[in-house]
Amino acid sequence: MSARVLVVDDVLPNVKLLAAKLTREYFDVITAYNGPEALELVHRESPDIVLLDVMMPGMDGFEVCEKIRSNPATMHIPVVMVTALSDVTDRVRGLEAGADDFLTKPVNDIALFARVRSLVRLKMMMDEWRLRESTSGQFGVIERTATLHSESHERARVLVLEDSVLDFEKIADTLRRDSDEVVCADTGARALERAMTEEFELVVVSLTLLNEDGLRFCSQLRSHERTRQVPILLVVDEGDLNRVAKGLELGANDYVIKPIDRNELLARVRTQIRRKRYQERLRSNYEQSLSMALTDSLTGVFNRRYVNAHLPRLLERALDSHKPVSVLMFDIDHFKVVNDTHGHDVGDVVLKEVANRASRNLRTFDLVARLGGEEFVVILPDTDGDAAMIVAERLRSRISDSVFPVPNSNDELRVTVSIGVSVGGQLGDTADTLIKRADEALYQAKRQGRNCVVSDDRTEDMRVAAAPTR
Numbered sequence: 247m248s249a250r251v252l253v254v255d256d257v258l259p260n261v262k263l264l265a266a267k268l269t270r271e272y273f274d275v276i277t278a279y280n281g282p283e284a285l286e287l288v289h290r291e292s293p294d295i296v297l298l299d300v301m302m303p304g305m306d307g308f309e310v311c312e313k314i315r316s317n318p319a320t321m322h323i324p325v326v327m328v329t330a331l332s333d334v335t336d337r338v339r340g341l342e343a344g345a346d347d348f349l350t351k352p353v354n355d356i357a358l359f360a361r362v363r364s365l366v367r368l369k370m371m372m373d374e375w376r377l378r379e380s381t382s383g384q385f386g387v388i389e390r391t392a393t394l395h396s397e398s399h400e401r402a403r404v405l406v407l408e409d410s411v412l413d414f415e416k417i418a419d420t421l422r423r424d425s426d427e428v429v430c431a432d433t434g435a436r437a438l439e440r441a442m443t444e445e446f447e448l449v450v451v452s453l454t455l456l457n458e459d460g461l462r463f464c465s466q467l468r469s470h471e472r473t474r475q476v477p478i479l480l481v482v483d484e485g486d487l488n489r490v491a492k493g494l495e496l497g498a499n500d501y502v503i504k505p506i507d508r509n510e511l512l513a514r515v516r517t518q519i520r521r522k523r524y525q526e527r528l529r530s531n532y533e534q535s536l537s538m539a540l541t542d543s544l545t546g547v548f549n550r551r552y553v554n555a556h557l558p559r560l561l562e563r564a565l566d567s568h569k570p571v572s573v574l575m576f577d578i579d580h581f582k583v584v585n586d587t588h589g590h591d592v593g594d595v596v597l598k599e600v601a602n603r604a605s606r607n608l609r610t611f612d613l614v615a616r617l618g619g620e621e622f623v624v625i626l627p628d629t630d631g632d633a634a635m636i637v638a639e640r641l642r643s644r645i646s647d648s649v650f651p652v653p654n655s656n657d658e659l660r661v662t663v664s665i666g667v668s669v670g671g672q673l674g675d676t677a678d679t680l681i682k683r684a685d686e687a688l689y690q691a692k693r694q695g696r697n698c699v700v701s702d703d704r705t706e707d708m709r710v711a712a713a714p715t716r
């Protein structure tokens with residue numbers, strides 16, 4: 247994984263040393279010697295991560311970090327503060343300024359590289375989600391997502407794997423300040439069982455368990471689909487940085503060192519929970535807008551865009567499997583009269599009910615779509631002309647045989663549809679020709695007096711040829 251790292255420090259040898267180490271690990275390094283220069287590079291070069299010194303003349307690291315965080319164009323870039331300050335209050339101040347981590351010089355190389363890699367990996371994943379969300383947002387159906395920093399961090403459900411009652415109590419007591427619900431498990435097996443059956447927004451894993459290695463549990467969490475995305479925060483003894491590095495490689499997101507400082511724990515937990523919620527929001531917006539882009543908002547059935555994408559694929563498959571695909575095209579008869587007599591709103595209700603009746607009377611893998619206006623299409627995979635005619639006839643009668651209630655009135659409506667049928671799945675059949683043939687058959691049905699089913703000529707020929715001779 248190659249990534250661009252911005253190293254910021256006012257002391258030249260510090261920059262050189264860190265840059266050399268990172269270059270040796272194949273990172274692409276850029277450097278800045280003061281706050282304003284760092285901000286300019288952040289804008290111009292959009293690095294994947296910033297390693298930021300805190301004490302610099304003029305603008306210090308806290309301020310640089312706050313500025314990066316307050317600009318929507320740069321707020322997603324991970325920032326690690328690397329500093330001679332070792333006071334817990336400085337560390338908490340750094341985390342509160344929005345830093346993802348706060349490392350004290352001299353920095354352990356293994357821990358640093360592992361940290362950089364895991365933050366860069368996370369950033370790339372988030373970038374991917376943001377990109378997808380913004381693409382899907384171009385369909386204009388979803389309100390833009392709030393920012394990472396406007397997410398709430400309270401009332402999370404947290405699972406803690408810890409076998410020391412004292413340590414668990416300290417963690418739980420701290421997290422309850424944010425009204426979190428904290429659940430304890432004292433073995434990896436019990437923790438895994440709960441993680442697989444319940445929802446958690448964060449898992450805290452102690453690496454100081456007496457009888458087992460907490461990293462095994464981390465690796466199990468990452469290998470199951472259900473728990474792959476849950477953030478993991480490690481709790482480690484000082485001097486155990488090699489295992490921290492291993493944990494970050496395995497996919498843990500962050501760590502705190504014992505003895506735990508409550509404010510630091512809280513700051514790190516909040517970051518993880520916010521990020522998790524933000525990511526969930528991006529993902530659900532994306533999925534929602536995708537489904538909205540492919541469905542008809544009035545009736546909830548698929549739209550023309552989906553048919554255009556899906557029918558060609560069904561035809562390809564039909565060619566391979568030698569199974570036909572049938573298309574029913576139907577249109578409400580004299581729908582204009584419904585609108586003119588009862589109003590557009592009642593017209594809409596009729597459209598919904600027609601879509602409903604069609605969907606309810608088909609197999610689950612058949613597909614109903616509204617092409618526009620009062621015109622619908624039904625696609626029936628693995629269905630020949632005879633079967634398609636039976637389905638079409640059933641559909642026609644389900645719509646015409648029982649009346650449609652008119653909302654807010656005692657009136658009832660009788661609605662009928664005309665249906666055209668075509669069958670494809672042979673070489674040369676395309677989605678366009680199949681739909682066109684069904685459309686021509688539909689036109690014939692209208693001419694024959696409406697409320698009836700007609701198949702197109704080719705489909706009719708195939709049915710006659712396939713019929714048993716008497």
Ligand code: GH3
Pocket residue numbers: 544577578579580581582583585589590591592593594597618619620692696
């Ligand atoms: P035919 O039997 O020949 O199909 O006659 P028709 O009246 O159904 O056909 P025509 O094409 O003349 O009229 C279709 C009407 O459908 C006109 C249009 O206002 C109405 N319509 C199209 N889309 C919508 C919609 O989303 N809601 C409502 N309520 N009406 C719609």
Ligand code: MG
Pocket residue numbers: 577578579580581582620
């Ligand atoms: Mg019509």
